[in-house]
Structure formats: structure tokens, C-alpha cells
């Protein structure tokens with residue numbers, strides 16, 4: 001007699017939250033339903049909090065609008081951007097899970113060259129659950145993938161790799177170009193599917209895009225601050241870039257890995273290049289100073305946790321980039337506020353309370369999840 005086969009639970013079903021920043025109805029979820037429905041969503045509604053965001057039936061979610069963010073963080077809300085996708089990091093803050101996947105609401109399911117729909121979430125999970133190799137480049141790319149391995153000459157002492165903190169996915173159709181490139185190449189579309197996952201070598205920075213990104217919240221969460229952008233700030237569309245440069249410096253210091261490549265999503269909407277240019281232009285020339293700063297950052301050996309690294313980085317940002325523009329003084333202070341908010345919401349007591357609430361918490365708005373906590 002055939003034995004009944006227990007249903008296979010989706011990987012990390014109870015250990016991963018999907019964070020979506022949005023200003024629009026989330027009809028895009030319908031296409032992701034086969035892959036996302038088993039997971040809990042954290043929706044961060046930006047802009048007008050009186051607007052109702054429509055979420056398709058059947059998804060388990062909590063939704064935070066600006067009033068909720070103010071309620072949860074109180075005076076520390078100053079570190080969360082308004083009217084910019086950077087607001088997504090509030091979702092990273094309030095999640096109680098070990099893993100995060102964040103995706104933009106104009107990113108859809110892509111197809112691989114065989115025409116098969118890509119389960120981007122499953123690929124990110126695979127990337128996060130297998131080690132990275134930042135200390136020595138494997139020329140056959142991801143050695144932990146089925147059908148691949150370390151090549152001849154790869155030191156056996158390094159084949160254990162290091163824990164993976166970040167998985168950076170890519171985009172078919174609309175690539176994540178900056179405004180000048182968008183203006184010069186308005187019709188360029190990315191149709192090149194590269195079937196590879198690579199570890200970004202230690203000592204190398206990279207431009208982290210937030211639209212298709214996953215990370216291990218316990219390993220690197222406090223460094224995944226996306227700010228200060230949007231309303232009242234002199235810059236936009238650099239939230240994920242800052243976060244990526246700081247996180248990579250910290251990953252290198254703490255021997256954690258960052259991978260880029262698969263999975264692809266289908267990015268459907270090109271935002272307005274002229275609007276983007278207004279948001280980005282300061283970043284385009286500032287980054288010529290900022291990159292050498294991050295490339296030369298040294299973190300003392302006493303910085304043994306992400307929080308300690310982050311506080312030290314905020315000090316150096318203010319000292320070394322402050323002369324560039326007063327914005328960096330503000331950013332340095334906001335980095336400290338972020339860590340305070342992180343520690344406030346992720347203290348052991350908070351974790352225990354959240355675990356208790358998760359047992360019986362339906363999808364609801366945060367006003368029930370979080371009373372006044374500051």
C-alpha cells in the first residue's frame with residue numbers, strides 16, 4: 001500500500017518575511033501567488049496614509065502606513081524616509097523573522113530561457129542557505145550549485161566558504177540604470193539571462209539594488225538601513241546604494257558573503273528619467289568621493305557585531321563625509337537612530353512578545369500589532 005506523502009512545506013515558510021514598499025494597489029501579487037502565498041508579507045505603504053492599498057485575497061500580511069510608522073517609532077521615525085522606496089527598511093525593522101526578501105511592486109515573474117517561470121524567492125533562499133566564497137574566486141561560479149564544484153587550484157582550506165548574508169537578484173526588461181543612462185538609452189531592455197550566481201569578492205564594493213533582494217536578518221539586518229531619501233532630503237534613489245556599500249564593508253569585516261546573479265525578475269516599469277535625474281544628480285557626483293571613502297574604511301577589531309560596526313561607520317561618515325555636505329551629518333545621526341530603533345524593536349523581550357503574538361496574529365494593520373512601544 002502506498003504511504004501517504006506528507007505535503008512538502010515551502011522552504012523557510014515560517015522564517016522569512018516578504019517586504020514590499022508601495023504607493024499603489026498590489027495586484028502584481030496575483031502573478032506571484034504560487035510562490036508568495038505561503039509566506040507572510042510586510043507591506044510598507046508610503047505617501048498618503050488615508051489611501052487604501054488593495055491586497056489580493058488569500059495573502060497573510062501586515063500593512064504599515066505612515067501613521068503606523070509614526071506610532072511604532074515615535075521620535076525615531078526621523079530615520080525612516082517618506083515618499084521614497086527607502087521606506088521599505090521599516091519592514092526590515094519590524095519583522096521578527098530570520099530572513100527577508102524585498103521586492104518592488106512593478107516586478108513580475110520572469111521566465112528562464114526554457115520558458116519556465118522563475119521562482120525568485122526559492123532561488124534567493126538557495127543563495128542564502130549555501131555558503132559564499134569571498135576570499136578566493138571560483139571561476140566556475142557558485143561551487144555549491146548542483147553540477148558545479150570548486151575548480152583545480154582552489155585551496156581546500158577555503159572550500160567551507162563563509163555564511164551568506166545577502167542575495168542580490170537581477171532584472172530582465174527594464175534594467176536598474178541611473179537617470180543619465182536611461183536618458184541616453186531610453187529603449188534599451190535587458191534580455192540577457194546569465195545563468196550564474198557569484199560571490200562578490202572581499203574588498204570589492206557593488207551597486208546594491210533594492211528591487212529584488214534578500215538577506216539574512218540575523219547576520220546583517222542592522223546594516224540594511226535604507227535612508228535618508230525622499231521628502232525633505234536633497235537626494236533620492238541612493239537608499240539601496242548606501243545600504244549596499246555599508247553592508248558590504250561590514251560583511252567583509254565580519255567574514256560574511258554577498259552573492260549576485262540569479263534570480264531574475266521581470267521589471268516592468270521604467271520610472272521617469274527626468275524625475276530620477278532630479279533625485280539622483282547629487283549622488284552622481286558625491287559618489288566619486290563616497291566610494292573611495294568606503295574603499296578605505298577600516299573597522300577596528302573591537303567591532304565584533306553589526307551594530308558596533310554600524311555605529312563606528314556612522315562616526316566615520318560624519319567625520320569624513322561631513323565636509324562634503326551637511327547632509328552626511330544628518331545621515332550619520334540617522335544611522336545611529338536606526339540602530340537605536342533596531343535595538344528597541346528587536347530586544348529579547350520584544351522577540352519573545354512577537355513570537356507569542358505570531359501564534360495567533362491574523363493579517364492585520366499594525367495598530368493592533370504594535371501599541372505605543374517607545
Ligand SMILES: O=c1ccn([C@@H]2O[C@H](COP(=O)(O)OP(=O)(O)O[C@H]3OC[C@H](O)[C@H](O)[C@H]3O)[C@@H](O)[C@H]2O)c(=O)[nH]1
Pocket residue numbers: 020021022023024046047082083084085086087103104105106176209210211237238239240269270271
Ligand atoms: O515615493 C515612492 C515611490 C515608489 N515607492 C515604491 O518603491 C518601489 C520602486 O518604485 P518604482 O518602481 O516606481 O521606481 P524605480 O525607479 O523602478 O525604483 C528603482 O529605483 C529606486 C529604488 O532604488 C528602487 O528600489 C528601484 O527599484 C515600488 O514598489 C513603489 O511602489 C514608494 O514606496 N514610495
Ligand SMILES: [Mn+2]
Pocket residue numbers: 104106267268269270271
Ligand atoms: Mn520599478
